[in-house]
Amino acid sequence: MNYLPLFLDLKSKNVLIIGAGKVGFNKITLLLRSEAKVNVIAKELCSDVKILLDANKIRWISKKFDSSYLKKMFLVIAATNDLKLNQHIFKSCNDRCLFVNVVDDKSKCSFIFPSIIDRNPIITAISSGGTSPVLLRLLREKIESILPAKLGDVATISGQWRDIVKKRFNNLLERRRFWEKLFQSVFVEHILNGNKKKATEILNKTMNQNSILRGEIILVGAGPGDSGLLTLRGLQVLQQADVVLYDALVSQDVLDLIRRDAKRIYVGKRAGLKNITQDEIIKLLIVLAQKGKKVVRLKGGDPFIFGRGGEEVEAAKNAGIDFQIVPGITSAIGIAAYTGIPLTHRKYSQGVIFITGYKCKNGLTSDFSILCNPSYTLVVYMGTLQAIDIAKKLISYGRLKSTPIAIIIKGTTVNQKVIIGRLDEIEKIISCSIVTPALLIIGEVVRLHKKLRWFYPLDSLHDTYNISSIIKFI
Template sequence: MNYLPLFIDLKCKNVLVIGAGEVAFNKITLLLRAEAIVNVIAKELCSEVKLLLEQKKINWLSKKFDLIYLKKIFLVISATNDIKLNKYIFKKCNERYLLVNIVDDKSKCSFIFPSIIDRSPIVVAISSGGTAPVLLRFLREKIEAILPIRLGDVAKIAGEWRIVIKQYFSNFLERRRFWERLFKSIFVEHILNGRKEEAIKILKKNMHKNNLLKGEIILVGAGPGDSGLLTLRGLQILQQADVVLYDHLVSEDVLDLIRRDAKRICVGKRAGLKNITQDKIIKLLIFLAREGKKVVRLKGGDPFIFGRGGEEIEAAKNSGINFQVVPGITSAIGIAAYTGIPLTHRQYAQGVIFITGHKCIDGFLNNWSILSDSSYTLVVYMGTYQAVYIAKKLIKFGRSKLTPIAIVSKGTTVHQKVIIGHLSEIEKIMQDSITPSLLIIGNVVRLHKKLAWFQNENVLNNLHNTFSTVKLI
């Protein structure tokens, strides 16, 4: 983040504008909307600025800049064509720790003006940091189109009732739940359609509804890594969460989508590290939900595919806690798509089987006869842990030593790495793999070279060079 976005209160604060041409006029207009006290220094005033002076909306201090005019000034904007003067103003403002913006010279700005969508008191500001103004205009048009003109009226009415609601609901969570429920109701539609009295009736009615805090546990599948693969429902839930318990495999891009004031707790497990037990995770989920919180359990991939999601909602059910499940794109599906390996194909595989590389502690045994059937694609989650053992078993029960395999780490992300080889070479290949990895076994892997689309050519070429000792399909 090159710039920290801030909303500054300029009401009744002195602002200095050097220059009074068309560009300066645009800045002055914006400052006046923020109710700043605008002081101008310029040799001449353009007609628009001259009109503002006649209307006594601005102060014309001088025709020539002098350091004395920087006293008691909150921020400075220079909109002149005098490069030497602009450089001097920037230097002197920095010496005095004054915010300064030299128009059209990004290198001489301690702050910049964003593109603004005004639905006062709701204001949306977006910026590209001066890198892509045309893209910014395009985005502003999109946002302008989806934000109703009367949206500000919704905020105004909510502001008028804020103190009343705060007195009525002493608990912070109760207040937030009230506002969340209200803004999802017809209350908003009434205001947008000019029916303020009807909206107030809805507000009062919601005040007297049962507002007892009732926590819940929501399992959310974060997908395989790319934040763009998070479902819309998953995003909505992350924006409503009070607490989020997340795994190590959840990407930083997905974590950035969590509501800013939600508490985050990492409960992920990693090989070789001291880990929190599943039993403790479940107890923590239930404890937080009983406090009335909306608790999100955020898991990589899908909660019900080797994610222990069933255990967690079973515990919630036994404890009488409300729960719901938001599915995610499981790693096998997402990673196969991003590597150009269709898990099923009429010419290569009539089905697909998912297994885990971890040994099961409950006595389940793999049916190696079925897993060794070459008409099925086999996908091994956490495939690096028992890869050599699995390969030997598959070969023993009839899979060809030349069966193509793909080992994929950091799938669907820009760091995705794919190693291609044969089943018999797995011990050698595993030495170059990264944990955790997904293992895809079957004839469909032959399509990777032809259908790979996600990685750029340089990455693929480097992979081929790195693993030249491995026979590529």
């Protein structure tokens, strides 16, 4: 983050602007909207600024800048074409620890003006840090189009009732649930349509409904890593959560989308390490939900594909706790797409089978007579754990030693790496200390990787490896 976004209260505060041309006028207009006391230094005023002066909306304090005018100023804007003067203003302000903005000179700005979407009292500000003004303009147009013109009225009316609601609900969690419920109701639509009386009736009715806190457990699939693959519903739930229990496979980019004041609890499990047990996770989910909290269980991929999500919602059901399931893009589908390997293809594969590298708890073994069928693509989750054993059994049951394989590490992320080899080369690959977790794809469709790959997270020459280059890769 190159700039920390701040909203300044400039009401009745002295602001100094040096320069009163067209650019200066635009800045003065913006400052007046924030009810600042605008002081101007300029040799002469453009016609628009003169109108403001005649209306007593600004003060023209001098024709020439002197550092003594910086006294009691809150912030300073230089809007002149005089480079030497701008440098002098910048240095004088820095010496006094004053915020200063030299228009169109990023190197001489301790603050910058964002692009503003005004739905007062709701203000949206976006910035590219001066790197891409055209992109910023396009983004602003999109945001302008989706924020209703009367959205500020929703905030204004809510603000008028804030103290009343606070008295009605002593508990912070109860208040937040009330506002969430209200803002998701027709209350908002009535205000946007100009019917404030009806909106107020709904507010009153909602406030006087039973306020007993009811906890909930929501399973959310975070997808394979790229935060862009999180579903819209998943994002909405993360923004409403009171507590989020997340796995080791959830990427930092996805974690950054969680509501900032939600409590985060890491419950990741990794092979070979001392971890929290599944029973402990389930107990924690239930205890938190019984306290009335909205608890999100955030899992990599999809919670119902080797994610033990079924066990967790079964426990919630047995405990009488409400639950929801938000599916995610499972790792096999997401990672295969990002490596250009279609899991099914008319010429190469008529079906796909998902298995896990972990052995089943009840001692169940995979039916290798089915898994060795060359007309099926085989995808092994946590693929390096039992990869050598799986490969040997597949070969013993008739799968060709030359069957192409792909091992994908950190798929869909900027650190994605793909290793291409043959089924009988797995032991050599695994012996090179391949990073886990990894996904293993076995089948003829792997041959299409070179032709169909489109995602180049790193140097395009060094994000895919074959067996001959693995030693160098490691």
